[in-house]
Amino acid sequence: MQLYNSLTKRKEPFSPFGPFVTLYVCGVTPYDTTHLGHAFTYVTFDVLVRYLEARGYRVCYTQNVTDIDDDILRKAREVGKAWDELGREQTEAFVRDMADLNVRPPDFYPRATWVIPYIIKITQALVERGFAYVREGNVYYRVHADPEFGKLSRMDYAEMLRVANQRGNNPDDPLKDDPLDFVLWQAAQPGEPSWESPWGPGRPGWHIECSAMSLQFLGATLDIHGGGADLLFPHHECEIAQSEKFTGQRPFVRWWVHVAMVRKDGEKMSKSLGNLVLVRDLLNAGFSPDAIRLNLLHHHYRQPWEWNADEQEEAQAWADDLTGALAVAGGTGTPLDAAPFRRAFEAALADDLNAPRAVEALRQLAAAVRQAAGEGCDVRDAQRTLRDLGHVLGLRFGEPPAPAVVEGWRRLLKTGTRNPERTP
Ligand SMILES: [Zn+2]
Incomplete structure (x- = not known):
């Protein structure tokens, strides 16, 4: 990297x-x-x-x-x-x-x-x-x-x-x-x-x-x-x-x-x-955690940027689109090969954590899944890849935060260490 x-x-x-x-x-x-x-x-x-x-x-x-x-x-x-x-x-x-x-x-x-x-x-x-x-x-x-x-x-x-x-x-x-x-x-x-x-x-x-x-x-x-x-x-x-x-x-x-x-x-x-702009206000306004993360991550971390509501709305549409692509049912035809999308995703993050390019690779994979499913291809493997890569960006695809995340923070508040056996 x-x-x-x-x-x-x-x-x-x-x-x-x-x-x-x-x-x-x-x-x-x-x-x-x-x-x-x-x-x-x-x-x-x-x-x-x-x-x-x-x-x-x-x-x-x-x-x-x-x-x-x-x-x-x-x-x-x-x-x-x-x-x-x-x-x-x-x-x-x-x-x-x-x-x-x-x-x-x-x-x-x-x-x-x-x-x-x-x-x-x-x-x-x-x-x-x-x-x-x-x-x-x-x-x-x-x-x-x-x-x-x-x-x-x-x-x-x-x-x-x-x-x-x-x-x-x-x-x-x-x-x-x-x-x-x-x-x-x-x-x-x-x-x-x-x-x-x-x-x-x-x-x-x-x-x-x-x-x-x-x-x-x-x-x-x-x-x-x-x-x-x-x-x-x-x-x-x-x-x-x-x-x-x-x-x-x-x-x-x-x-x-x-x-x-x-x-x-x-x-x-x-x-x-x-x-x-407060995280809590965006959550209360109904934006999903994935949408907030996608809006953040489609900016490179070293590039200052200007927050605006339209981009947050757009990121919500991306989040819904990614989640929707996991739900489409394909056929039994030729399996969709997700490897090129995975390579693009990994190459993006290996290049100084280029999250905007990684997000783009995920969105392209989601689009390819929808199209291939429409053509009767087997998309189950590609959907698994989409989910795996999404997890690297911390996406939950509409599910609540991972229980280990919630439990880990709760423990940190009490003890200052995530794993009780690793006391400072
Ligand atoms: Zn400091």
């Missing part, structure tokens, strides 16, 4: 480092409802996992929950709820949306608050090695001590600072030596939750949470680290810096995979702009 790597900016033949593929995907910050931008990211990685497994790989998949963060604390204050209660509710709502879309659960589903001791350990090591400094109970990463900082985004200093400032950086913090230095640990503020640390009570910075969870659950070198394209900088840049300086091992990640943004009304779909 050729998989595009955001670090090298080219497609590279994929193979895992160890006996199985390790995958980490940045999860949600549970303070608001799942929109199509989230769904595009998690459905993309769901198809990647399904495809790798169909090719015989074993995948170990960790997705996190950023359950302590500025956004959650702000939103909790706004709605007058406890921060952890809000996080629990919103995580449950996200999980319901994922299960309804037949997105398979990851193997591990850690919350940032579960790994505070490891976050402290990493931060301590970075201070000892001169990559971080302590100021009044806060700990900052010293960007200038790291000549490799910027290797993922390939931006110059001014550009990094500009983008970081748009995405949560505080350049005016008087305690920082450099406005681009970022927080590893922040001193407790009145009314905020805090944990004990060698620097006094406080809570972790955002970036260090993902470094800690990926290192703790998957090890020092990950095969694939994914997330939305807006996480590339500063979040993933900072993750590389912290992780590689802590473990001394490189690379922290072999393939960086970023999923493009979904727009609406010409702007990135985001809470702050108020232009969200």
Whole structure:
């Protein structure tokens, strides 16, 4: 398989480092409802996992929950709820949306608050090695001590600072030596939750949470680290810096995979702009999970796109058409050979997960099934192929989500691990 790597900016033949593929995907910050931008990211990685497994790989998949963060604390204050209660509710709502879309659960589903001791350990090591400094109970990463900082985004200093400032950086913090230095640990503020640390009570910075969870659950070198394209900088840049300086091992990640943004009304779909299309609303409006997945998957994951209602309607027609093709009865004539369609489908996904071409191959197979059935051919084998390939895209052909998906997510909510014997 050729998989595009955001670090090298080219497609590279994929193979895992160890006996199985390790995958980490940045999860949600549970303070608001799942929109199509989230769904595009998690459905993309769901198809990647399904495809790798169909090719015989074993995948170990960790997705996190950023359950302590500025956004959650702000939103909790706004709605007058406890921060952890809000996080629990919103995580449950996200999980319901994922299960309804037949997105398979990851193997591990850690919350940032579960790994505070490891976050402290990493931060301590970075201070000892001169990559971080302590100021009044806060700990900052010293960007200038790291000549490799910027290797993922390939931006110059001014550009990094500009983008970081748009995405949560505080350049005016008087305690920082450099406005681009970022927080590893922040001193407790009145009314905020805090944990004990060698620097006094406080809570972790955002970036260090993902470094800690990926290192703790998957090890020092990950095969694939994914997330939305807006996480590339500063979040993933900072993750590389912290992780590689802590473990001394490189690379922290072999393939960086970023999923493009979904727009609406010409702007990135985001809470702050108020232009969200919610998964729950589409389901309530009667669109089937298959139709929502097909609408997402007929866009390439690296290509930003604009959501519109007409395309969603069209995708519903495709979903109905695929399901209908499974139900047509053929004759006893020459069997329809589905092999060329299977080859086209597999070649599409092998080429940097080209789901739009894979969807096209499925639709052509469905059309061929209908035509051959009309001509009295035996289509049963071709229908089996259609169903098998559809499953690689996570389609259910009108059936409810797979019970293992629903049960797996339910267990993750409780224990953080899909299989009880694989405790973290
Ligand atoms: Zn992350």
